[in-house]
Amino acid sequence: MIDIRPYHSSQADAWDKFVRDSNNGTVFHTQRFLSYHPASRFTFHHLMFYDDGHLTAVLPASVADSGTTLESPIGASYGGLVLPALKYHKNEAIVDALLDYAAKENFKKILLTPAPFIYQKRLVQDIDYALAFKGFDFDRHYISHAILHEQNENFLADFTATARRYIHQCERNPDLKVELAEENKSLEEFYPILVENKSRHGVKPTHSLEELFRLKELFPEAIKLFLVRLKDKAIGGSLMFVCNSQVSLCFYNMLYYEHEKLHPIHYVMNSVVKWSVGLGCRYVDIGVSQDASTGNAMTPAYSLIEFKEKFNAQGILRSTFRKAL
Helix, strand or coil: CCEEEEEHHHHHHHHHHHHHHCCCHHHCCCCCCCCCCCCCCCCEEEEEECCEEEEEEEECCECCCCEEEEEEEECCEEECCECCCCCCCHHHHHHHHHHHHHHHHCCCCECCCEHHHHHCCCCCCCCHHHHHHHEEEEEEEEEEEEEECCCCCHHHHHHHHHHHHHHHHHHHHCCCCEEEEECCCHHHHHHHHHHHHHCCCCCCCCCCHHHHHHHHHHHCCEEEEEEEEEEEEEEEEEEEEEECCCCEEEEEECCCCCHHHCCCCHHHHHHHHHHHHHHCCEEEEECCCCCCCCEEEEEEEEHHHHHHHHHCCCEEEEEEEEEEE
């Protein structure tokens, strides 16, 4: 019998330990990460699932749509049920318990956006099948891209000839360098690049500079900034998240477009993949590749996809499950 209990802040350590030890948990599922949001920003409704008194799943979630939707995640890239590797029937029992709980709480809809399969330690889709069997369909799909590098120190050989040529050009340029930047002043240098890049697409960064400072304070070892410098000036960079033991995520990959012909992003991608290999990860997730200007959120950004494929990146789905109650 699966018993669902609402999360209390006194359980933060137990929650985060469970996420760390799980099969599919990421930094985005932890209470430490979610705590960076101001208390008034979201109405969180996190759930803990117990099987005969033992914690067997957690769901970071919030109340949306005027109290009618239970949504996971809010304020994070990935949500969904965090689980160990379980027998199939336990997955069904967890979904049944979630549906019963949501109905009793008078929710009209459930939305779940789990991390893509590459984030799992052991590849298993039992929970996906259990959700589908119990009536969940898909609200939306996004195409994301990830580089499978595993422990291949010769990953550069898998990049296209063009990407390798640009990287070698950068390495021969004495005025260019990539640095692993640790100081807050480096984030201050990077942020205007981020703002300018986002403004080209009519949007603002997901995080304020103050929020990036806060996240870096919370996760000094899991959030790293790589800057490309032209002499002393920062002209591009990548803000990386170590999401779990399997995947590092390129959350922001930005440049000043006036320096595009110097190929700073090719240069920094070489550095972040090398760094990810050194961590023992298997993948670098380069994020979604959508063209938001078309009015259809699923429209692929073809030029961005072609750029990512230069680094041997391949498409993965970021899907949202939906169930109307």
